[in-house]
Amino acid sequence: MQLPVYLGIAHKAECHLADALALVADRHSADAEVRDTARLLARWSRRHAAALAPFIRRYGAGDAPDPDRLRAALFHGQRVGALGVLSDVTDLLVLARAARSAWTAVFQAAMELHDAALRECCREAGEDVDRQIAWLETRLRWTAPQALTVPPSRLHALRASIPKAPTPPALPDALWAPVAGAALTLAVGLVALLIGRPWLAPSLGPTAYLVAATPAHPASRFANTVLGHAIGLAVGFAAVALLGAWSAPSVLGDRTLAPERMWAAVIAVALTLAGCLTLRLDHPPAAATTLLVALGALPGLADAANVVGGAAAIGAAGAAARRLRLGQWPRRPLAHRRAPAGAPAVTQAAGPDLRRAA
Known part of the structure; x- marks a missing residue:
C-alpha cells in the first residue's frame, strides 16, 4: 500500500x-x-x-x-x-x-x-x-x-x-547568503583551531555555498552533508585502490596528471553520484571531495577523518542556519x-x- x-x-x-x-x-x-x-x-x-x-x-x-x-x-x-x-x-x-x-x-x-x-x-x-x-x-x-x-x-x-x-526569513538572498556562508566557514574554522585539527577542507566551501544559498533543498540537510562527503571519501579511496594509483603523482602537489589518477577521478565521480542518488543522500559538494581523494590531495585516512569532522561541524551549523532562514525556529x-x-x-x-x- x-x-x-x-x-x-x-x-x-x-x-x-x-x-x-x-x-x-x-x-x-x-x-x-x-x-x-x-x-x-x-x-x-x-x-x-x-x-x-x-x-x-x-x-x-x-x-x-x-x-x-x-x-x-x-x-x-x-x-x-x-x-x-x-x-x-x-x-x-x-x-x-x-x-x-x-x-x-x-x-x-x-x-x-x-x-x-x-x-x-x-x-x-x-x-x-x-x-x-x-x-x-x-x-x-x-x-x-x-x-x-x-x-x-x-x-x-x-x-x-x-x-x-x-x-532571518525576511532578509534578501544577497544579504543572507554571504553572511550565512561566512558564518558557516567561521564555525568550522573556529572548531578546527580549538581542537588543533585541519577540518577546514576545500570541498566544504561548496557545502557552505549550498546551505547558505538554498537552505530548503534536501541536499543541504545534515545527513546529506555528512554522509554525502563520507560516500565521496569511500568511493575515492576505492577508485584509487582499483586503479593502483596510490604511488602516482598528486595533481595539486606534483602539478602533473597521471593516467591512473585521471581514470580514478572518472570512476570516483560516477560512483559518488550513483551512491548518493541511490541512497537519497545527494550532496553535490561530495563530488569535490571524491576528486580530492582521486587526484591525491587527500592521500590517507587521517585526511579523510578531517574531512568528515569538518563536514559534521558545518552540517551542524548549517542545520541551525537552515532552521533560522526557513522560519522553523523560533x-x-x-x-x-x-x-x-x-x-x-x-x-x-x-x-x-x-x-x-x-
Missing part, C-alpha cells in the same frame, strides 16, 4: 506551506494585510500537518523528496515592492496547489479504505486549502495591475519593503483559528469539491 507515501507528501506540503506563509509575512511585514493574513493561514497549515499525526502513526509516512525540491525552487531573488509581493504570492500558490493535490489523493484513498476519520480530516483540510488558494488568487488579481503597469519608484519600493522586524505559538479577512467562502469557483475531485 502506497498511502504512507502520500501521507508524507501531504504532511511535508503543509509544513512547507506554513513556513513559506510565515516567511512572506516577515518579508512583507510593512503590508499589514499580507502580514496578518499570511500568519493566520500559516497557523491553518500547521494545524493541517498536526491533524495528520494519528493517521501517520496508523499507516506510516514516507520521506518523499518531491515537496522539499519544490520548496527549494521557490522564493529566490530580490522580492521588493509590489512586484515582490506578486512573485511571493505566485510561489505561495504553487505550494498551496501542491498541498491541495496531496489532500485530494489521500481523500480518495480514505474513501477506498472506508476510513471515515481520515476522510473527514482530508475534507476539512482541503476546504481550508481552497480558502487559502482563493485568498492568494484574490491577492494576485489585486496586486498584478499595479506591479506590472505602474512605473516603479525603486526608492519607494525599497522603503515599503523594509520589514518591521529584520528576521516557532510562533498558534492562535485561535478564525477566517482571514477578505477570504471568500469555499465555492466551486474557489476550488474543486473534494468529494468529486479526481
Whole structure:
C-alpha cells in the first residue's frame, strides 16, 4: 500500500506551506494585510500537518523528496515592492496547489479504505486549502495591475519593503547568503583551531555555498552533508585502490596528471553520484571531495577523518542556519483559528469539491 507515501507528501506540503506563509509575512511585514493574513493561514497549515499525526502513526509516512525540491525552487531573488509581493504570492500558490493535490489523493484513498476519520480530516483540510488558494488568487488579481503597469519608484519600493522586524526569513538572498556562508566557514574554522585539527577542507566551501544559498533543498540537510562527503571519501579511496594509483603523482602537489589518477577521478565521480542518488543522500559538494581523494590531495585516512569532522561541524551549523532562514525556529505559538479577512467562502469557483475531485 502506497498511502504512507502520500501521507508524507501531504504532511511535508503543509509544513512547507506554513513556513513559506510565515516567511512572506516577515518579508512583507510593512503590508499589514499580507502580514496578518499570511500568519493566520500559516497557523491553518500547521494545524493541517498536526491533524495528520494519528493517521501517520496508523499507516506510516514516507520521506518523499518531491515537496522539499519544490520548496527549494521557490522564493529566490530580490522580492521588493509590489512586484515582490506578486512573485511571493505566485510561489505561495504553487505550494498551496501542491498541498491541495496531496489532500485530494489521500481523500480518495480514505474513501477506498472506508476510513471515515481520515476522510473527514482530508475534507476539512482541503476546504481550508481552497480558502487559502482563493485568498492568494484574490491577492494576485489585486496586486498584478499595479506591479506590472505602474512605473516603479525603486526608492519607494525599497522603503515599503523594509520589514518591521529584520528576521532571518525576511532578509534578501544577497544579504543572507554571504553572511550565512561566512558564518558557516567561521564555525568550522573556529572548531578546527580549538581542537588543533585541519577540518577546514576545500570541498566544504561548496557545502557552505549550498546551505547558505538554498537552505530548503534536501541536499543541504545534515545527513546529506555528512554522509554525502563520507560516500565521496569511500568511493575515492576505492577508485584509487582499483586503479593502483596510490604511488602516482598528486595533481595539486606534483602539478602533473597521471593516467591512473585521471581514470580514478572518472570512476570516483560516477560512483559518488550513483551512491548518493541511490541512497537519497545527494550532496553535490561530495563530488569535490571524491576528486580530492582521486587526484591525491587527500592521500590517507587521517585526511579523510578531517574531512568528515569538518563536514559534521558545518552540517551542524548549517542545520541551525537552515532552521533560522526557513522560519522553523523560533516557532510562533498558534492562535485561535478564525477566517482571514477578505477570504471568500469555499465555492466551486474557489476550488474543486473534494468529494468529486479526481
